[in-house]
Amino acid sequence: MNLSSPSLEKLIAELAKLPGIGRKSAQRLAFYLLKQPQEEVENLARALIEVKQKTRTCSVCFNLTEGDPCPICRDEQRDRQTLCVVEEAHDIFAIEKLGQYRGLYHVLGGVLSPLDGVDPEHLHIRELVERCRQNVKEVIIATSPSAEGDVTALYLAKLLRPLGVKVTRIARGIPTGSDLEYVDEMTLLRALEGRSTLE
Amino acid sequence: MILRSLEIENFRIFQKSEFEFGERLNVVYGPNGQGKTTLLEAISVTCLTKSFRTRQDTDLIRHGQTFFRVVAHFRDDMGVERTVEIRFDRSSGKRILLDRSRVISAAEHVGTFPVVVLSPDDDEITMGPPERRRRFINIVLSQLDRSYLALLQEYVRVLKQRNAILQEARESRFGLSKKVEPWNQKFFQIGREITNRRARFVEALNLKAAPILSELTTGAESLEIRYEPSFRPEWDSYEKFSAFLDENLNLEIVRGTSLFGPHRDEVLFLLNGVELRRFGSRGQHRSCLLALKIAEYRMLLEGKGESPIFLLDDVYGEIDEFRERALNDYFGELRQVFITSHQRDIKFNISHDLMQKIHYIHMDMANLASQEEVFEP
Numbered sequence: 001m002n003l004s005s006p007s008l009e010k011l012i013a014e015l016a017k018l019p020g021i022g023r024k025s026a027q028r029l030a031f032y033l034l035k036q037p038q039e040e041v042e043n044l045a046r047a048l049i050e051v052k053q054k055t056r057t058c059s060v061c062f063n064l065t066e067g068d069p070c071p072i073c074r075d076e077q078r079d080r081q082t083l084c085v086v087e088e089a090h091d092i093f094a095i096e097k098l099g100q101y102r103g104l105y106h107v108l109g110g111v112l113s114p115l116d117g118v119d120p121e122h123l124h125i126r127e128l129v130e131r132c133r134q135n136v137k138e139v140i141i142a143t144s145p146s147a148e149g150d151v152t153a154l155y156l157a158k159l160l161r162p163l164g165v166k167v168t169r170i171a172r173g174i175p176t177g178s179d180l181e182y183v184d185e186m187t188l189l190r191a192l193e194g195r196s197t198l199e
Numbered sequence: 200m201i202l203r204s205l206e207i208e209n210f211r212i213f214q215k216s217e218f219e220f221g222e223r224l225n226v227v228y229g230p231n232g233q234g235k236t237t238l239l240e241a242i243s244v245t246c247l248t249k250s251f252r253t254r255q256d257t258d259l260i261r262h263g264q265t266f267f268r269v270v271a272h273f274r275d276d277m278g279v280e281r282t283v284e285i286r287f288d289r290s291s292g293k294r295i296l297l298d299r300s301r302v303i304s305a306a307e308h309v310g311t312f313p314v315v316v317l318s319p320d321d322d323e324i325t326m327g328p329p330e331r332r333r334r335f336i337n338i339v340l341s342q343l344d345r346s347y348l349a350l351l352q353e354y355v356r357v358l359k360q361r362n363a364i365l366q367e368a369r370e371s372r373f374g375l376s377k378k379v380e381p382w383n384q385k386f387f388q389i390g391r392e393i394t395n396r397r398a399r400f401v402e403a404l405n406l407k408a409a410p411i412l413s414e415l416t417t418g419a420e421s422l423e424i425r426y427e428p429s430f431r432p433e434w435d436s437y438e439k440f441s442a443f444l445d446e447n448l449n450l451e452i453v454r455g456t457s458l459f460g461p462h463r464d465e466v467l468f469l470l471n472g473v474e475l476r477r478f479g480s481r482g483q484h485r486s487c488l489l490a491l492k493i494a495e496y497r498m499l500l501e502g503k504g505e506s507p508i509f510l511l512d513d514v515y516g517e518i519d520e521f522r523e524r525a526l527n528d529y530f531g532e533l534r535q536v537f538i539t540s541h542q543r544d545i546k547f548n549i550s551h552d553l554m555q556k557i558h559y560i561h562m563d564m565a566n567l568a569s570q571e572e573v574f575e576p
Contacts, residue, residue, distance in 0.1 A: 119374075120378065150385055152381070154384050185345035
């Protein structure tokens with residue numbers, strides 16, 4: 001394309017690199033931004049630079065944070081004997097939104113996947129073991145219910161059990177409010193296997 | 200289940216075409232290379248999301264195009280109209296849309312519209328390598344058992360991951376046993392589940408197919424289908440399997456691949472006690488295949504409570520008189536059948552009643568071209 005404005009062309013090219021943004025969406029966003037007041041655009045630009053400059057990973061749990069350790073790790077009100085292991089920092093957002101979980105977290109940074117060259121040493125597993133040596137009673141593994149997520153959970157369980165830690169895995173099952181009839185068979189099968197006794 | 204009509208777009212030689220079908224016997228006729236088999240292939244894609252002729256979905260896209268699309272209008276045995284649209288795009292992959300509203304996965308879809316295919320390639324089921332028999336079982340079992348396909352997909356995923364570890368171990372064995380252990384555990388869990396289901400299935404298939412073969416040969420031959428799983432029966436716990444794997448780990452590393460598991464299963468067809476694959480005559484292979492396909496039809500009908508569509512591709516081309524008569528005997532119980540043929544008049548004896556109900560579909564390029572004009576003004 002031969003645009004009269006090379007800077008606009010550059011912006012479109014940069015936006016098009018973002019996930020889920022194609023060339024057309026990038027153009028629409030660029031033209032939208034151009035129409036905004038100077039101040040709005042500067043706010044956005046500053047926000048982008050600031051987030052990159054200030055955000056880092058927590059040295060304890062590998063959550064995204066501005067201060068180190070992160071606010072969750074610093075919170076004395078939380079149950080320090082329970083760790084919830086998640087794949088990525090955004091999984092913490094999902095669980096925190098519940099407002100129910102009061103323990104701490106540990107971000108692995110992915111799941112085991114030899115096909116993609118991801119071995120145990122590429123995840124924050126060594127750090128997890130270190131944490132578990134320090135008065136941790138339960139580790140809840142909340143990796144996704146995929147083959148890789150399951151295997152990562154099995155691997156961690158084997159590693160952590162000898163340390164005297166109770167290792168649990170989040171249940172998989174039927175979404176609330178859904179009709180059994182419309183639940184896919186694999187979910188139903190796993191839900192049946194993971195059934196619990198009614199007290 | 201009745202297939203009432205089919206829309207095809209950018210599918211092999213078809214640009215854009217629409218077909219209407221009869222409720223009983225559909226004869227698709229015309230010279231070679233005019234898309235007779237392709238039409239049956241498109242029907243199988245709507246039922247199985249896969250072609251019976253190729254595993255590569257990209258092979259199905261018309262030359263120079265980026266996607267194909269097939270839309271099938273069915274009426275189930277309860278009289279309910281159902282629609283399924285399968286669209287495959289080179290870049291975004293496959294999308295299955297049920298009843299114009301719900302996007303579903305292949306594992307959810309397969310089995311909703313049961314189908315039995317009998318094509319020249321199927322000779323391989325009794326004659327070819329074990330892989331072909333596993334594929335036959337997978338296709339029927341996926342339709343019968345709702346969670347089987349999802350299980351199989353998960354198995355393939357774990358198998359690939361495990362093989363990646365074994366291949367890496369050829370370079371360096373550092374930390375190997377720790378790495379492979381959790382994959383072994385998952386591999387065993389899913390593999391065991393698949394093995395159990397295959398065992399139950401082969402048993403049921405045997406019960407259905409043996410009497411049919413006996414009928415076909417007027418009692419002269421007896422068939423036994425025997426499942427030979429790679430997972431040994433004595434591996435009833437992970438510990439036993441794990442101990443066995445430990446002993447054979449070296450072998451697996453040298454080969455760089457998993458040597459034990461359902462991907463190595465075999466199914467034996469024994470005719471009068473001897474292995475059909477090694478000792479069977481051409482005629483025996485054919486009657487056995489026919490018995491299998493009729494058994495498949497009956498199992499799907501009973502298991503799904505829905506009559507499958509029966510696709511016969513070019514089977515009459517070389518079939519002998521005996522089996523022609525035999526196949527005719529079973530025609531009565533089939534609901535809707537599609538046959539490809541060179542000539543309009545198919546040379547087999549079906550009842551007068553059925554003859555009246557034949558729906559003819561003439562395939563030639565001129566016909567296709569005229570249809571294209573309708574859609575592409």
